Amino acid sequence: KLHNTILELKGNIRVFCRVRPLLPEDSRSEGKILSYPTSLDAQGRGIDILQNGQKHSFQFDKVFTPEASQEDVFVEISQLVQSALDGYKVCIFAYGQTGSGKTYTMMGRPGYADEKGLIPRSLEQIFQTKQSLKSQGWSYEMQVSMLEIYNETIRDLLPSNRSNQDLSRTENSASKQYAIKHDPNGNTHVSDLTIVDVRSSKEVSYLLNHAAHSRSVGKTQMNEQSSRSHFVFTLRISGVNESTEQQVQGVLNLIDLAGSERLSKSGSTGDRLKETQAINKSLSSLSDVFFALAKKEDHVPFRNSKLTYLLQPCLGGDAKTLMFVNVSPDSTSGGESLCSLRFAARVN
Ligand code: ADP
Ligand code: MG
Numbered sequence: 001k002l003h004n005t006i007l008e009l010k011g012n013i014r015v016f017c018r019v020r021p022l023l024p025e026d027s028r029s030e031g032k033i034l035s036y037p038t039s040l041d042a043q044g045r046g047i048d049i050l051q052n053g054q055k056h057s058f059q060f061d062k063v064f065t066p067e068a069s070q071e072d073v074f075v076e077i078s079q080l081v082q083s084a085l086d087g088y089k090v091c092i093f094a095y096g097q098t099g100s101g102k103t104y105t106m107m108g109r110p111g112y113a114d115e116k117g118l119i120p121r122s123l124e125q126i127f128q129t130k131q132s133l134k135s136q137g138w139s140y141e142m143q144v145s146m147l148e149i150y151n152e153t154i155r156d157l158l159p160s161n162r163s164n165q166d167l168s169r170t171e172n173s174a175s176k177q178y179a180i181k182h183d184p185n186g187n188t189h190v191s192d193l194t195i196v197d198v199r200s201s202k203e204v205s206y207l208l209n210h211a212a213h214s215r216s217v218g219k220t221q222m223n224e225q226s227s228r229s230h231f232v233f234t235l236r237i238s239g240v241n242e243s244t245e246q247q248v249q250g251v252l253n254l255i256d257l258a259g260s261e262r263l264s265k266s267g268s269t270g271d272r273l274k275e276t277q278a279i280n281k282s283l284s285s286l287s288d289v290f291f292a293l294a295k296k297e298d299h300v301p302f303r304n305s306k307l308t309y310l311l312q313p314c315l316g317g318d319a320k321t322l323m324f325v326n327v328s329p330d331s332t333s334g335g336e337s338l339c340s341l342r343f344a345a346r347v348n
Pocket of ligand 2: 099
């Protein structure tokens with residue numbers, strides 16, 4: 001059965017599939033379950049998965065096999081990133097089960113410069129372009145914010161007071177509202193959220209380190225919270241051209257989603273059950289929003305989750321959306337991989 005043929009929809013949402021390499025800790029006993037069709041029409045776009053003796057075939061806008069480097073991936077998205085400088089609102093998501101390579105795709109491998117992910121690569125490109133557009137009269141101001149959505153609650157990942165040296169201090173956030181408001185110009189305001197002016201990609205990587213640290217502090221307290229929360233990095237760009245007086249306002253949102261695994265295995269109770277329900281709710285809301293946008297429905301259910309409501313102005317309209325569906329190649333992940341591919345096929 002070809003699941004991706006259930007829908008013949010083709011929206012503005014592009015989907016790239018990325019399969020990570022087999023890791024030493026993966027099981028190898030049951031053999032390969034993923035293959036890539038070589039027929040002309042599916043080359044570089046198709047992926048087949050064998051599950052319980054059945055082959056399921058999918059096609060996406062692009063399929064990156066385990067050999068694809070971070071550079072290979074970035075080449076395919078650099079234009080999309082660039083469009084934020086032209087005033088577009090851009091969202092790039094990483095979707096997949098925990099361990100499938102979402103954070104690797106977004107951030108890269110810590111300490112390995114050539115394995116930087118698309119967040120640092122995007123920022124380097126944006127600041128380089130900003131520099132080169134100076135000669136054409138363009139000047140840009142950039143602001144970043146970084147937040148996490150856990151159990152439908154927003155947590156600020158940047159230090160609220162820049163002179164505050166204790167960067168792990170986030171206990172104040174409990175008393176904050178983080179109410180989301182959209183103004184008529186399509187700008188999003190989150191009350192109490194820290195917004196930092198940035199002038200270089202170095203400054204941003206400094207802030208990214210804080211955010212990672214801030215997340216890992218939560219992790220020890222809350223049992224792997226980072227895989228159960230959505231990480232939202234936002235870069236706001238406003239540009240003005242001194243000779244033409246042209247103005248642009250772009251936004252680049254880069255989102256490392258919570259692990260999509262069905263945590264509902266028996267014994268999931270209490271806090272864990274609440275987490276599961278929150279993740280399922282927001283991921284299914286995301287899917288519902290993409291689906292409604294693709295079908296050009298009048299009502300798009302943005303308000304069903306914090307994530308979709310936060311990103312509302314950056315989804316649909318002339319906004320540009322790309323979703324990575326990350327999958328593991330090992331056979332024990334087969335069930336989850338199939339679920340992820342089906343999810344992605346639904347929104348593609
Ligand atoms: P997730 O964020 O989805 O939970 P990670 O990005 O942490 O998954 O990836 C799990 C492990 O696999 C990490 O050790 C990561 O370095 C490794 N990994 C993921 N994708 C790749 C890749 N394309 N190449 C090499 N290693 C990868
Ligand atoms: Mg991760």
